[in-house]
Structures are given as C-alpha cells and as structure tokens.
Amino acid sequence: MSTRPVVSDDGAAARSASARGGGRATGGPHDVSHSRATLAGKLLENAGTRPDAVALREKHRGIWREWTWAEYARRVAHVAAGLRQLGIGPGDRVAVHAENRPEWVVADLAVQGLGAQCVGVYPTSPAAEVEYLLAHSGCRVLVAEDEEQLDKALAVRERLPALEHIVLIDPRGVDLAEAGLLTFAELERRGAETEDPAGAFADAVADLDDTAAAIIVYTSGTTGPPKGAMISHANLVASARTFVEALGGGPDDEVLSYLPLCHIAERLTSVIDSVWAGSVVNFGEGGPSFAHDLRDVQPTVFLGVPRVWEKMLAGVEIRMNDASRLKRALYRFCLRQGRRLAPFRMRGELRVRDRALLALCEVLVFRALRERLGLVRVRVALSGAAPIAPQVLEYLWAIGVPVLEGYGQTENTAICTLTPADDVRLGRVGVALPGVELRIAEDGEILTRSAGVFLGYLDNPEATAATVDSEGWLHTGDVGELDADGFLRITDRKKDILITAGGKNISPSEIENRLKVSPYVREAVVIGDRRKYLTALIGIEQDTVGDWARRRGLAYTTYADLSARPEVRALVESVVAEINRELASVEQIKRFTLLTKELDHEDGELTATQKVKRRAIERAFTDEIEAMYR
Secondary structure (H helix, E strand, O other), X not given: OOOOOEEEOOOOHHHHHHHOOOOOOOOHHHOOOOOOOOHHHXXXXXXXXXXXXXXXXXXXXXXXXXXXXXXXXXXXHHHHHHHHHOOOOOOOEEEEEOOOOHHHHHHHHHHHHOOOEEEEEOOOOOHHHHHHHHHHHOOOEEEEOOHHHHHHHHHHHHHOOOOOEEEEOOOOOOOOOOOOEEEHHHHHHHHXXXXXXXXXXXXXXHOOOOOOEEEXXXXXXXXXXXXXXXXXXXHHHHHHHHHHHHHOOOOOOEEEEOOOOOOHHHHHHHHHHHHHHOOEEEEOOOHHHHHHHHHHHOOOEEEEOHHHHHHHHHHHHHHHHHOOHHHHHHHHHHHHHHHHHHHHHHHOOOOHHHHHHHHHHHHHHHHHHHHHHOOOOOOEEEEOOOOOOHHHHHHHHHOOOOEEEEEOOHHHOOOOEEOOOOXXXXXXOOEEOOOOEEEEOOOOEEEEEOOOOOOEEOOOHHHHHHHEOOOOOEEEEEEEEEOOOOOEEEXXXXXXXXXXXXXXXXXXXXXXXXXXXXXXXXXXXXXOOOOOXXXXXXXXXXXHHHHHHHHOOOOOOOHHHHHHOHHHHHHHHHHHHHHHOOOOHHHOXXXXXXXXXXXXXXXXXXXXXXXXXXXXXXXXXXHHHHHOOO
C-alpha cells in the first residue's frame, strides 16, 4: 500500500464547532437499539461499539485527515440539530449540491435521521437543471459546495419559493451577508450549542418510520425530465444487508468515494454499505487527482462504471507506448498469458502450472501495474451502472483484477443481480441476489421484485403505476434473457432498440460497447432506426489519439482540429472495420462521422451520469446524420 500521510483535523473549523457540543452518540435513555433498522441507527451503533475506529478520511492539499465513528456521529448529530433550528423535520426535503466530501455524507445522514429526505444534485448540473430539481422536490434548504454552485442557485432562486435557506460549505470568495446564507461550519456550530444534540438526534432516529422515504434520487432523464425516485429507510437497509452479505464487507475494508453521490451506485458504496459494514470511506481531491487518490488509498472494494475501466485500459496503452522495449516485451508476454488463462481464472479452475506461470507474471508485470492503477489491494472489484464490453473485463481479469458485473437501478436500490466470484460468464451480469425474484416478460422486458423496490416517483403516480405493477414487480425498462442457470443477459434499454427499415431489431449498445473497447474511441452513438443501414457518430479519446498523433508528427491544436485530420479518420476507420468483421451484415456500421466536440452534460447531450441522450443527440447532429444517408 502507498504511504499515506495522515493528520488529525483538529484545526478544521467544522470539527472545532463540533467539539464544543459534547453529548453522546448512543446509550442511556437515548439508545436506539430497540428501533427498526435504519442507516442513521447503524451509524449510532458503530459510534457506540467502535468509537475510536476510523470512519472517514479526506485528502486536503495532499494530507489525509481522519474522523472516527464517534466524531462522524457527533458531526451528524450537530448538523441535524442545526437543520432542526432552521425548521427541518419529518417529511421536509434538503438538497446537497456538492462534489464528494465528508460534508455530503454528514448532511445526508443528518437529514435522514430527522425523518426528512435528502435530495442529491449533480455537481455538473447547469442552473436550469438545479432549478428543476429544487422546484420539483420542494426543497426548503440547499447545502451548496462553493461559489460556483451557489451562483447556479442564486440565478434561479427567485423562482424557488419553497427554498428558505442556503448553506455554503466553502465560503471563499462569497459575501456571507447574502440574505439567508450561512456556512456549513456555522450550521454545525449552532447545532453543537443546542441542548444535548446527540441525545435529541438519537431520539429522532428511534422514532423513524422505516417505511417512509429517506432519500430522493433523480433518474438520468435520458428520454424526458428526471423523475424523483423515493427510496425508503427499509429499502436502504435491504440494500445494505444484501450487498454486505454477498460481498463480505467489514471494518477492514476501504473505499474511495469518487462517483457522484447523487447516483445510487456511489451512495451504495460511500454511505449504505460503508455504514452497515463499518468500513472506511476515503474522499480524495477528485477531478484530475483521481488517479493519484486511487494510488494513495489502494481500496479493497472498488466500483467502477465502464467509462472508468475503459479509461484505465487506455491509460495503460499510453504508458506502454512510452516504456522501454524490454518492458513492452514483458508486458505483451504476460498479458498474452493472462488473457489465455483468464477464462480459467473466472471459473476458479487454474491448474498448478498455470498458477506458477501467473505468479511469474505477477512478479514481472502485473503487481506493479495494479499498484500503479491503485488496485493492488482490491478484494472486490465491481462494474455497474451501464453495460461494459466483455473485452474490457477479459483484460482486467488477465492482469489480476477480478471484476464482477452487477445489475440494478435506482428504482430497486441497486438490488438485482451479481456475478458469482467463481462463475464469471462474459456477457452476463450474474444471477439474482438473495431475496430477489427475476423474470422476463413476454416482450423481453426484465422484471424484478425484492425488498429494494422503491416507493414510487415523487408526484408522478402515472409513471409509478407504469413502473411497478399491482403485484409489486418492477418493470426495469431493460430487455434481456435468462439462461437455464439463471444468468441474466441484458440486450439493451427497451426504448433504445433500433428497428431497421428491413424490420431487423438491433441493440445499439452492444455495437457501441465494442467500438468503445478501442483506446481511441470515447463515445459512439449508433443511428439506424427505420433506416436502411446503420451509421455512427463517434467521438475520439483525445488523450490516446493525441498521443498517437504526436508519435507520428501530426500537429493539432484543439479537439476539433484533431478530429478533422484525415489520418485520425483513417485510424478510426480501421477500428470500425475491425468491429464490422465481428458483426452480421445488418449490424455493421456502413458510415460514420467523427464528432468535432466532446459531448457535454451542460449542452444537454449527456446525462449527469454520462449516459448519451439519444434523442438530444439526433436533434443536435441532424445535419451530420442526414449526410450519412444521402
């Protein structure tokens, strides 16, 4: 594990405010052990049984600061008391608009413990989306990270009559005299100065109704306005119990919080599972520092969306291009052996001589490579939230990262399927988790029923009725197949299936994923609904294509300039041709256009979770698409 400098955070303003409040987390008349299970209750239990164990770490200017479980619970209690002073109680809603940081999860659990509902807003959300989410949810308090996020809220505040208070985490550059504005540290200090904030919080947690909504998670909005999925305390606990049992989580585990906490996948690792298992959550500096953060932490549990895994693979390719001839030769030899033996690894069927060969490859290449990636300690590696190409998984298994695919969504609190560790089948997303019922409808849609199925969409009974039927089956909107062994294969989103002019049903995501296996392709959008043939809009991966261009002496200035070079088009054409050889004629890409800009959330082309908004793309690039069919 990499050396990680750690200091206490005694100098932090928020903790200084917390320290003045005293109080207790559990025990005495405020013991919550008799109450129904909730995440807030589990937090208090951890603070009582393991008060001095590390719960959270945050990297600040290269130095890691720590909070114990007792300190974590105390901060949550103080923030809850501060929110109570602002009038927040059961049924109210509080939004958090920030990057991943301890204040995010502290606010989340404080809101849940009061019986209110926490609403996450993506850091990349533009002002119009912030307005929609805050207005639709009727949030009374917004916790904003900094001046950038505050400006978005202030730009639309006059159209948000329900919004009474804005709490700012980082006040640098902001005039705090702004009406209704206070800092997170001040909120915490006010709560700390109330009478017995810890006891009051424990009492509130003991009175929680576990069937009530605890959080509201807004869907991606790929086909329309985002919908607010209401997830109950019982849903969260069901998810925690299911995954901690399935993955074997515990106090020795560490995770790196880096995906947006608004998304159910990151909420699962950074809040739900970590609180339930008592594991350590690390908050790095994010953004460009992600790779360094990952190497610092060397997590034991790591969830990566396909884009993260693809980016890692592309990064390795770039570094290998810069390596010496000997290192490149060793890497290629070991990777060839790793790929050959990957199928046996996936089934747990390695022979003695195979283990010996892999041990040699570990010493020569793989261990150092995984340490460089930040994955040398990984016990559980997961891929979810979107389909991933089998070739990417095969590569990761080849270098010793045993990635398991899982399938779930916001509406079932991520509980659906998981790949067994000793029976990995590429192209399948595993079998039903314990307590999950799974079946395929007549039209191919995947239906699931479990304790994770949500309460419904906020103020949208029509959408709720269309999603959860009278028997409790969740209609996922995905199309798939179940084999005789119970393994699930996802074909595509039901609404994304293309039907060509010849009547052939095509799954665009399968073709797109194959294209994105290439380190030179970042985005691929397959077009062809009611058309005679398939085409694609392709966005290049600037880092790897830029590296490729520099090695050939090709000058460029911008992304658009690089995409426009005929040599780059020829490079991508070779990628498309290679993929076409693996596809049936009707599935082949006949023409493609290179995008001259990177797709962007703020331009409405991607969701906050980086999913392509197909309808928006087709509108934005109408001329380019029509040109491919002339």
